[in-house]
Amino acid sequence: MSVVACYSSKGGVGKTAAAVNLSFAAAERGIRTLLLDLDQQGAASFYFRVRPAKGHRARWFMDGTPRALRFVCETDYADLHILPAHISYRKLDTMLGSVRRAKRRLGDLIEYAAKDYELIFLDCPPNLGLVAENIFRVADTLLVPLIPTTLSKRTFYQVDEFFERSGYDRAKLRPFFSMVDVRKRMHRDTRTELRASEPRLLATEIPLCAQVEAMGTFREPVLRGFPGHRSSQAFRDLLREVIAIQESKRATGVPHC
Numbered sequence: 373m374s375v376v377a378c379y380s381s382k383g384g385v386g387k388t389a390a391a392v393n394l395s396f397a398a399a400e401r402g403i404r405t406l407l408l409d410l411d412q413q414g415a416a417s418f419y420f421r422v423r424p425a426k427g428h429r430a431r432w433f434m435d436g437t438p439r440a441l442r443f444v445c446e447t448d449y450a451d452l453h454i455l456p457a458h459i460s461y462r463k464l465d466t467m468l469g470s471v472r473r474a475k476r477r478l479g480d481l482i483e484y485a486a487k488d489y490e491l492i493f494l495d496c497p498p499n500l501g502l503v504a505e506n507i508f509r510v511a512d513t514l515l516v517p518l519i520p521t522t523l524s525k526r527t528f529y530q531v532d533e534f535f536e537r538s539g540y541d542r543a544k545l546r547p548f549f550s551m552v553d554v555r556k557r558m559h560r561d562t563r564t565e566l567r568a569s570e571p572r573l574l575a576t577e578i579p580l581c582a583q584v585e586a587m588g589t590f591r592e593p594v595l596r597g598f599p600g601h602r603s604s605q606a607f608r609d610l611l612r613e614v615i616a617i618q619e620s621k622r623a624t625g626v627p628h629c
């Protein structure tokens with residue numbers, strides 16, 4: 373079982389679009405997949421037309437039991453389950469501040485889910501607090517969507533520095549270009565620069581396109597609504613890269629970079 377987080381400390385960069393489409397792409401390949409929607413805004417849950425059941429609360433995340441997993445829902449798709457977000461997740465950081473093993477609670481929960489799933493995706497909030505530190509510990513790989521702009525690049529390296537300072541494994545951070553618009557000079561220049569300097573950068577790029585944006589209207593993954601579109605192909609390619617990274621880690625015991 374592998375845990376793959378779609379993470380950035382920046383909002384609006386394509387974390388949820390990636391988490392939703394990668395989860396769907398994995399399930400499409402017959403991989404038993406769980407998506408944990410960790411963002412109180414619940415966008416991934418919305419895309420999959422799932423609402424949190426009565427009684428679902430943030431506190432089940434940190435009680436050291438598998439209780440939160442009772443709230444896992446089926447989606448409309450085979451092999452794809454989701455634990456929807458709840459508005460109370462907005463208090464997760466504060467709540468974690470007053471428990472023991474505050475940075476390991478998500479890992480404890482995921483251990484309970486490990487036997488039922490081959491791949492667990494995390495759709496993360498744009499956070500660099502205790503929730504994020506739980507994610508940094510438990511994720512085998514952190515996919516970081518990076519819009520090819522100066523500010524997004526800066527945000528990525530801030531997280532990278534935080535990893536270094538805090539002793540987390542920097543090789544887990546795998547940026548990929550998101551919302552790429554080759555008509556923009558800044559996108560082309562940032563891409564050229566990072567391709568030359570950042571070995572952790574994944575090969576796949578997700579293009580900026582209306583079809584991905586339309587997921588909000590149709591409430592389904594772009595792979596479902598527009599299976600032949602180049603953005604769907606890009607998400608499938610991204611999944612292939614992610615699976616190759618996990619296989620390489622398993623085979624060698626060292627990060628694949």
Ligand SMILES: Nc1ncnc2c1ncn2[C@@H]1O[C@H](COP(=O)(O)OP(=O)(O)O)[C@@H](O)[C@H]1O
Nearest residue numbers: 383384385386387388389551579580581584585
């Ligand atoms: N490749 C893309 N092309 C066009 N719009 C996109 C693309 N990826 C995401 N979006 C849109 O950008 C907004 C932010 O994307 P989202 O995945 O929700 O980001 P995050 O989860 O990082 O906040 C959403 O409105 C989404 O529909």
Ligand SMILES: [Mg+2]
Nearest residue numbers: 387388411415
């Ligand atoms: Mg999101």
